[in-house]
Amino acid sequence: MAKRIDVSGLTAYYGSHRAIDDISMTVEPRSVTAFIGPSGCGKSTFLRTLNRMHEVTPGGRVEGKVLLDDENLYGANVDPVAVRRTVGMVFQRPNPFPTMSIFDNVAAGLRLNGKVRKSELAEVVEKSLKGANLWNEVKDRLNKPGSGLSGGQQQRLCIARAIAVEPDVLLMDEPCSALDPISTLAIEDLIGELKERFTIVIVTHNMQQAARVSDRTAFFNLAAVGQPGKLIEIDETERIFANPSVQATEDYISGRFG
Amino acid sequence: MASTTSIDTPPPPRAPQAEPPSASTSTGRAGDKIFSGLSKGSGILLLVIMASIAGFLAYRAAIAISKDEGNFLTTFDWNPSASPPVFGIAVLLFGTVVSSIIAMVIAVPIAVGIALFISHYAPRRLAAPVAYVVDLLAAVPSIIYGIWGALVLVPYLDGLNSWLDQYFAWTYIFDQTQPGVARNMLTVGILLAIMILPIVTSVSREVFLQVPRMNEEAALALGATRWEVIRLSVLPFGRSGVISASMLGLGRALGETMAVATVLSPNYLISLHLLDPGGGTFAQNIAAKFDEADEFGRDALIASGLVLFVLTLLVNGAARLIIARRKEYSGANA
Numbered sequence: 280m281a282k283r284i285d286v287s288g289l290t291a292y293y294g295s296h297r298a299i300d301d302i303s304m305t306v307e308p309r310s311v312t313a314f315i316g317p318s319g320c321g322k323s324t325f326l327r328t329l330n331r332m333h334e335v336t337p338g339g340r341v342e343g344k345v346l347l348d349d350e351n352l353y354g355a356n357v358d359p360v361a362v363r364r365t366v367g368m369v370f371q372r373p374n375p376f377p378t379m380s381i382f383d384n385v386a387a388g389l390r391l392n393g394k395v396r397k398s399e400l401a402e403v404v405e406k407s408l409k410g411a412n413l414w415n416e417v418k419d420r421l422n423k424p425g426s427g428l429s430g431g432q433q434q435r436l437c438i439a440r441a442i443a444v445e446p447d448v449l450l451m452d453e454p455c456s457a458l459d460p461i462s463t464l465a466i467e468d469l470i471g472e473l474k475e476r477f478t479i480v481i482v483t484h485n486m487q488q489a490a491r492v493s494d495r496t497a498f499f500n501l502a503a504v505g506q507p508g509k510l511i512e513i514d515e516t517e518r519i520f521a522n523p524s525v526q527a528t529e530d531y532i533s534g535r536f537g
Numbered sequence: 538m539a540s541t542t543s544i545d546t547p548p549p550p551r552a553p554q555a556e557p558p559s560a561s562t563s564t565g566r567a568g569d570k571i572f573s574g575l576s577k578g579s580g581i582l583l584l585v586i587m588a589s590i591a592g593f594l595a596y597r598a599a600i601a602i603s604k605d606e607g608n609f610l611t612t613f614d615w616n617p618s619a620s621p622p623v624f625g626i627a628v629l630l631f632g633t634v635v636s637s638i639i640a641m642v643i644a645v646p647i648a649v650g651i652a653l654f655i656s657h658y659a660p661r662r663l664a665a666p667v668a669y670v671v672d673l674l675a676a677v678p679s680i681i682y683g684i685w686g687a688l689v690l691v692p693y694l695d696g697l698n699s700w701l702d703q704y705f706a707w708t709y710i711f712d713q714t715q716p717g718v719a720r721n722m723l724t725v726g727i728l729l730a731i732m733i734l735p736i737v738t739s740v741s742r743e744v745f746l747q748v749p750r751m752n753e754e755a756a757l758a759l760g761a762t763r764w765e766v767i768r769l770s771v772l773p774f775g776r777s778g779v780i781s782a783s784m785l786g787l788g789r790a791l792g793e794t795m796a797v798a799t800v801l802s803p804n805y806l807i808s809l810h811l812l813d814p815g816g817g818t819f820a821q822n823i824a825a826k827f828d829e830a831d832e833f834g835r836d837a838l839i840a841s842g843l844v845l846f847v848l849t850l851l852v853n854g855a856a857r858l859i860i861a862r863r864k865e866y867s868g869a870n871a
């Protein structure tokens with residue numbers, strides 16, 4: 280299931296503004312890769328090019344290649360909708376479908392894929408909620424709306440919704456930034472479990488979090504405001520935090536930035 | 538949208554704090570007092586005016602109804618000048634409700650479709666002009682619709698009527714039992730549908746445009762097609778807004794006067810055969826009878842107008858109930 284991501288020469292634009300420039304990297308399957316870097320350096324933009332969400336932004340445009348195992352996501356015959364069914368995404372702010380029940384939220388992706396048999400759905404919903412460590416908290420109120428949960432629970436609901444369709448890759452854009460420390464811990468634990476099955480990419484502003492959850496870390500930076508963001512380096516997380524090969528990385532991590 | 542009728546006093550503006558205390562705080566307080574006095578006063582004035590209008594109408598209506606020899610609710614005929622006076626609202630109530638239902642059934646789906654097209658399908662260069670044209674329709678005076686209806690729509694619908702009668706007579710409602718041109722309830726309904734289309738469309742469009750980006754991205758990221766995004770995110774979020782929009786349209790349809798009066802050839806019969814000529818509505822009946830009526834006749838018309846008013850209130854109340862019941866599921870918490 281989990282697949283390798285191979286990015287080469289990727290440049291993304293908003294209209295005429297080049298947000299990220301010529302990024303190449305490899306993301307290993309069954310591992311967690313963290314993206315760090317100052318605000319505005321294009322982490323979210325880059326993440327969203329990995330499931331073709333960037334192009335839904337007005338003016339959004341991408342050049343370059345993203346290989347998922349051997350298939351180019353930006354190939355001529357590739358349907359972006361199909362890409363998004365295999366590359367799941369969790370957003371900064373929890374965004375369950377507010378009018379849907381907890382059950383229907385988790386089942387939404389399955390229904391899009393044409394799975395409608397109730398028994399089959401129930402099975403996958405339970406498995407996904409367990410996978411997101413949410414089952415025990417919600418099993419008695421699966422028919423209540425998802426918007427009635429706490430923020431941390433909503434975020435785990437969104438994770439359950441994303442993993443229910445068994446994606447090849449799971450992208451997370453600052454999934455804990457709207458959460459308290461306890462919910463954050465719960466989700467970090469969850470990420471540790473999920474990487475057994477999925478390829479995970481996580482954007483975070485929290486250095487400790489990157490150090491705790493990720494196997495590899497990529498540092499992005501931009502020369503100046505208005506300049507495109509670039510990948511500075513990507514390496515084993517331990518190396519990035521202990522002994523990075525670029526000075527800017529060390530400055531950023533140690534807080535001596537700017 | 539539906540809650541703009543509340544007359545609460547808005548919170549008074551806060552006096553700036555960092556200013557020197559002497560002059561500015563005192564003028565600030567005076568300003569507060571004047572402002573809150575003004576808004577309270579106009580709120581009360583509005584209530585007083587409304588109450589006195591309602592009281593006046595109810596008084597005149599009571600006079601009329603007390604002298605009515607027929608049953609006011611079930612009598613078909615409208616003869617307040619006969620002796621004894623016999624008049625009732627059965628036909629008018631039926632006609633008003635039926636024509637409005639037809640209008641809603643036709644207009645709401647089309648309006649939602651146009652609104653979705655403008656907000657989610659059309660390229661920006663096309664969306665703005667389409668929205669503008671739809672809004673323009675709302676600016677056409679209703680008498681123009683009436684004339685257009687009588688001159689263009691009625692002859693055109695004659696053909697549709699005989700076609701419906703020929704192939705769909707088995708549905709009962711499209712079985713034409715009385716001969717005549719298309720000056721019937723179906724025509725009125727279609728005309729009303731065209732008239733309420735703009736308001737329903739533009740309110741729905743505004744609501745659809747307000748769907749939070751992250752709600753739509755939730756669906757997109759799951760691999761939803763454009764239509765699936767609309768089904769998963771846009772329609773659930775917009776539902777209460779569409780209900781409000783429909784109620785605005787329904788309010789207009791229920792009370793529409795000139796267009797109906799111009800198109801319909803009224804009579805005092807109730808028929809569920811929508812193609813049969815005739816029927817009547819409250820507003821149309823008032824417009825048609827008011828000039829020739831004596832004082833008592835006018836009181837009788839006022840009584841019928843009061844029923845229309847109550848009907849509108851009931852419809853609005855029902856809409857609010859529907860919206861309130863769905864509050865728990867609203868998109869507010871996310």
Ligand SMILES: Nc1ncnc2c1ncn2[C@@H]1O[C@H](COP(=O)(O)OP(=O)(O)OP(=O)(O)O)[C@@H](O)[C@H]1O
Nearest residue numbers: 293296298317318319320321322323324325336505
């Ligand atoms: N919708 C948009 N339209 C135009 N420009 C955008 C848009 N979104 C982002 N940008 C620009 O693209 C650049 C990268 O933004 P991006 O959101 O990817 O940064 P980020 O690294 O995720 O920042 P943060 O850490 O604050 O989330 C910024 O210069 C930003 O101004």
Ligand SMILES: [Mg+2]
Nearest residue numbers: 322323324452
């Ligand atoms: Mg970001």
